[in-house]
Amino acid sequence: QVQLVESGGGLAQAGGSLRLSCAASGHTFSSYAMGWFRQAPGKEREFVAAISRRDGITYYRNSVKGRFTISRDNAKNTVYLQMNNLKPEDAAVYYCTAVKFAGSSWYNALDAWGQGTLVTVSS
Secondary structure: OOEEEEEOOEEEEOOOOEEEEEEEEOOOHHHOEEEEEEEOOOOOOEEEEEEOOOOOOEEEOHHHOOOEEEEEEOOOOEEEEEEOOOOHHHOEEEEEEEEEEEOOEEEEOOOOOOOOEEEEEEO
């Protein structure tokens, strides 16, 4: 059974930083690209960032490029999201999961979500 446990969310001021972590278990972590999605109140869940299985190639939605950095530690089965220069529009619940790219979008590869971690940004 896949388990994904996100942590690190909280309240940050606009321009501030937070670092999210996601501990994964129940699947072969290094066999999957991993990614972060987010969902703001009243909005659909959206892709934020992804990182390839082993060679560290990264992908970002345009609005976070240059501000967010995704990384992973395969030895610890953990993926991170460093968020700098936060903006009020970054406020959301953030989720990590294994991901796959199909067509022109990123999708959840395991059909499993963690509980998410809430990021609040004050202006």
